[in-house]
Structures are given as structure tokens and as C-alpha cells.
Amino acid sequence: MKDLVMETxxxxxxxxxxxxxxxxxxxxxxxxxxxxxxxMDKTVTAFIGPSGCGKSTFLRCLxxxxxxxxxxxxxxxxxxxxxxxxxARVDPVQLRxxxxxxxxxxxxxxxxxxxxxxxxxxxxxxxxTKAELDEVVESCLRKAxxxxxxxxxxxxxxxxxSGGQQQRLCIARAIATSxxxxxxxxxxxxxxxxxTAQVEELIDELRSQxxxxxxxxxxxxxxxxxxxxxxxxxxxxxxxGETGQIFTNPKDPRTESYxxxxxx
Amino acid sequence: MITEQHILSAxxxxxxxxxxxxxxxxxxxxxxxxxxxxxxETQDEALAEQxxxxxxxxxxxxxxxxxxCARLIALRGPIAGDLRTVLTVMKIATALERSGxxxxxxxxxxxxxxxxxxxxxxxGAIRRLARQVGLLLKDALDAFIARDAGLAEDVRQRDLxxxxxxxxxxxxxxxxxxEDPRNITACMxxxxxxxxxxxxxDHATTIAEQVIYLTTGTLPGGDRPKADLTVEGQ
Numbered sequence: 001m002k003d004l005v006m007e008t009x010x011x012x013x014x015x016x017x018x019x020x021x022x023x024x025x026x027x028x029x030x031x032x033x034x035x036x037x038x039x040m041d042k043t044v045t046a047f048i049g050p051s052g053c054g055k056s057t058f059l060r061c062l063x064x065x066x067x068x069x070x071x072x073x074x075x076x077x078x079x080x081x082x083x084x085x086x087x088a089r090v091d092p093v094q095l096r097x098x099x100x101x102x103x104x105x106x107x108x109x110x111x112x113x114x115x116x117x118x119x120x121x122x123x124x125x126x127x128x129t130k131a132e133l134d135e136v137v138e139s140c141l142r143k144a145x146x147x148x149x150x151x152x153x154x155x156x157x158x159x160x161x162s163g164g165q166q167q168r169l170c171i172a173r174a175i176a177t178s179x180x181x182x183x184x185x186x187x188x189x190x191x192x193x194x195x196t197a198q199v200e201e202l203i204d205e206l207r208s209q210x211x212x213x214x215x216x217x218x219x220x221x222x223x224x225x226x227x228x229x230x231x232x233x234x235x236x237x238x239x240x241g242e243t244g245q246i247f248t249n250p251k252d253p254r255t256e257s258y259x260x261x262x263x264x
Numbered sequence: 265m266i267t268e269q270h271i272l273s274a275x276x277x278x279x280x281x282x283x284x285x286x287x288x289x290x291x292x293x294x295x296x297x298x299x300x301x302x303x304x305e306t307q308d309e310a311l312a313e314q315x316x317x318x319x320x321x322x323x324x325x326x327x328x329x330x331x332x333c334a335r336l337i338a339l340r341g342p343i344a345g346d347l348r349t350v351l352t353v354m355k356i357a358t359a360l361e362r363s364g365x366x367x368x369x370x371x372x373x374x375x376x377x378x379x380x381x382x383x384x385x386x387x388g389a390i391r392r393l394a395r396q397v398g399l400l401l402k403d404a405l406d407a408f409i410a411r412d413a414g415l416a417e418d419v420r421q422r423d424l425x426x427x428x429x430x431x432x433x434x435x436x437x438x439x440x441x442x443e444d445p446r447n448i449t450a451c452m453x454x455x456x457x458x459x460x461x462x463x464x465x466d467h468a469t470t471i472a473e474q475v476i477y478l479t480t481g482t483l484p485g486g487d488r489p490k491a492d493l494t495v496e497g498q
């Protein structure tokens with residue numbers, strides 16, 4: 001019986017990202033309050049919560065995407081493999097190569113499919129020869145379950161693909177720099193159910209290599225793809241636990257109200 | 265327990281409708297049990313016949329509950345407390361359907377016992393046992409509607425008294441059979457009746473345990489008190 005429920009279990013106890021007393025301010029607006037969270041390696045962690053609860057803000061803290069917002073201030077500690085990512089010596093560009101991101105709307109570069117994937121490895125100098133780069137592009141497109149659909153038109157524009165294909169191209173692009181963590185901000189909200197299922201299947205496969213953090217508005221999606229779920233409400237992390245527990249027996253009444261579709 | 269309404273009010277109506285079906289089933293089963301026991305005591309053949317025929321309505325309700333729950337799972341995707349409500353409703357429906365079968369069996373045996381020489385005091389004792397079990401069933405269902413884990417735990421503990429009443433009847437019937445072998449047929453029927461009512465008590469306990477699962481998220485741990493000594497060969 002144990003084997004049948006393995007899939008829902010967290011495979012590792014290695015902590016990849018750890019936040020302690022994390023605070024985010026937009027000017028005077030205190031958007032994230034005292035968030036303590038441990039993101040496990042090789043695990044899909046879902047962030048859920050109503051709009052404006054801070055889940056995307058917090059996600060963006062994990063690869064310093066909030067640095068680009070002048071009024072934004074982050075306090076507390078966020079570490080990746082034990083190293084403070086807000087340390088002055090950390091290069092945000094290098095950090096983002098390690099902590100990749102996929103956004104809500106597919107946003108391929110206005111370049112060829114090939115160049116979309118090759119861009120990251122090129123600027124980070126991860127490959128030395130054209131053959132090596134070809135190999136990386138193929139393997140990333142294969143991992144993103146897109147290779148068979150695009151292998152004959154690698155040099156046509158990425159923007160010419162369907163929405164679902166574009167999103168998988170963005171995932172291929174995000175994994176091309178061999179990240180250790182993949183952040184996904186509502187990656188399926190612009191996709192149809194088939195493309196959503198393909199991306200979800202992909203997330204489950206990526207879990208064997210990366211730690212994945214996904215923000216989603218779909219409870220069912222969080223339940224389907226994640227092993228751990230965090231519920232955010234009004235800037236607080238209300239509850240964080242094993243996904244099965246959150247969806248069968250949440251401890252906090254606010255979590256229950258939200259996930260069961262009640263006013264809360 | 266969450267008492268707020270769903271944003272989607274049709275979800276609330278669906279959940280309320282399956283719970284209303286459970287309460288209707290519970291009412292029918294309680295009535296069947298007490299009517300069957302009364303029919304036995306007063307030798308009322310018409311009432312016994314009515315209980316036998318009435319079981320079909322209980323079975324039909326169980327089917328409706330199952331169909332409605334399947335629909336609710338498919339269309340509403342219940343989770344957390346809503347999911348536990350649906351799972352609990354299905355288990356309670358099964359427990360009530362089985363209890364209804366026992367009441368029907370009691371009614372059948374009441375008709376047979378009407379043709380046999382009466383065993384003094386037996387019908388009254390059976391009726392007291394049925395009344396006690398009927399109360400457990402009622403309290404278990406009240407605990408379900410009120411989401412009252414305390415009352416549910418009380419039902420769990422009180423099943424002990426039912427076990428003790430059954431043990432006493434078991435010994436009594438044994439004595440009658442030893443005294444006069446002509447009592448054996450009647451006493452065997454009476455013993456099956458007593459055993460079946462005791463089983464209804466166990467179903468009431470199952471319902472109570474489901475209420476504890478529904479309200480707390482975990483089934484009660486540890487053994488509940490048991491006093492069915494008849495299997496220990498004293």
C-alpha cells in the first residue's frame with residue numbers, strides 16, 4: 001500500500017530555500033509579514049491564496065525580481081543552500097540563472113525557437129561549441145516536452161507557436177541555464193486544459209531534477225502537482241504543510257474557508 | 265467547523281440535500297426499529313408487515329445518497345471539510361441501510377414468533393434493548409447534524425450498556441433453552457433478534473466515529489469499551 005501513495009510524499013528532506021522572518025515593503029505598504037518557510041529540494045511547493053495576498057510578491061523575492069521595483073524593500077533572511085541571496089556580493093543575474101522563472105503569460109523573445117532556448121546558455125557562457133549548444137537546446141526542448149512538435153522548425157519565430165507551446169518554450173528557456181530552482185507564477189492560467197495537463201506533467205518530471213515553486217489560483221492544480229502547499233492571506237503565511245493534509249484536513253479555519261470556496 | 269456559506273450557493277444546496285436525505289433515512293430506521301420491537305411485544309402482525317415493506321424506502325434512499333454523492337464529487341470537487349462531509353455521508357448511509365435490514369429481519373422474526381409459545385419477559389426486554397439502541401442512533405445522528413464530537417464520543421461509550429444488555433439476554437435465553445428444549449426455536453429467534461439489535465448499536469457507533477472524523481479530521485484512536493462476552497465462552 002505504501003508504494004501507491006509515494007507520489008504524494010516529499011522525497012527529500014534537503015532544504016533548498018529557507019526564509020526567516022521575511023518582510024517585504026512597497027513604500028509604506030507592508031506586503032509580506034514575518035514569513036518563515038522552508039522550500040525542499042526536488043519538491044513541488046504550491047503557493048495559494050486570494051489575489052493580493054502576497055504570494056507572487058514572495059515568489060519574486062526568491063530570485064530578487066523585486067530588486068527592479070524602486071520602492072520595494074526586503075528584510076529578514078532568505079537563503080539558497082544556506083547562502084543569503086540578498087548579500088551584497090551576490091550578483092542577481094547569476095542568482096536568476098540558478099533560480100529560473102516562468103511567468104503567467106508566455107513571453108518568448110521575438111527570436112527563433114532555437115535562439116529562445118540558446119540565449120541563456122550563450123550569455124552565461126555555459127557552452128563552448130555550436131554542437132554543445134545544439135545539444136543543450138535539444139535536451140531542454142525534450143525536457144519541456146516540446147521537441148517533437150518543433151524539431152523541424154527550430155528557426156521559425158517562437159511567437160508563432162500556440163499558447164501552450166509558447167509556455168513550454170518558456171519553460172525550456174528557463175531550464176536551459178541548468179537552474180536549481182524553478183519559480184512559476186501561474187504558468188497555466190493562459191492555457192487550455194490539454195496544454196495545462198502537459199505543463200503539469202512536465203512540472204512533475206522536472207521535480208526529479210529541481211525544486212519547483214508554483215503560484216496558482218487553481219486549488220485543483222495545487223492539489224494535482226504539489227507535494228507541499230503554502231497558504232498566504234493578507235501578507236501572512238497562514239499554513240504550510242503536506243498538500244494532502246492541506247486539502248483534506250487544514251488546521252487553520254482561514255485555509256479551510258479559502259480552499260473550499262467560502263467567503264473568508 | 266466552518267459554518268460560512270460557499271460563494272457558489274448551489275454547492276451549499278447540494279451538500280444540504282444529501283444531509284437532509286441522511287436525516288430522513290435516520291428517521292425511517294429509528295421508526296422501523298421501534299415499530300418492529302413494538303410489533304414483537306404486542307404481536308401486531310400488521311405493524312410487522314409494515315416494517316418489512318418499509319425497508320425498500322430505506323434502501324432507495326441509500327441509493328439516492330450514493331448517486332448524489334457521486335454527482336457532488338464529480339461536479340463540485342469537494343475538499344477539506346466538504347470532502348469529509350461527503351465521505352461521512354456515504355458511510356452513514358451504509359450504516360443506516362444495514363440497520364434498516366436488521367429492523368426488517370426483526371419484523372420477520374416477530375411474525376414467526378407469533379406462532380410459537382411466548383417466552384415470558386423476552387419481548388419486553390427486546391423492546392428495552394431496541395429503545396436503548398434507538399437512542400444511540402438518534403444521538404449519533406444529532407451529533408452529525410450539530411457536528412458535536414462530544415456527543416459522538418458519548419454514543420461510543422454508551423454502546424457498552426447495549427453490549428451488557430445483550431449479554432444478559434443471551435444468558436437468559438440460554439437458561440430457557442436448557443430448562444425446556446421446546447423453547448429452543450423461539451429462543452433462537454429471540455437471540456438472533458437481540459444480536460441484530462446489538463449490531464445496530466455497533467452501526468450507531470460507526471456513525472459516531474464518522475462524526476468524530478468529520479469534525480476533527482481523524483478517526484478516534486484506541487479501542488472503545490466492549491462488553492460482548494458471549495464470544496469468550498464463559
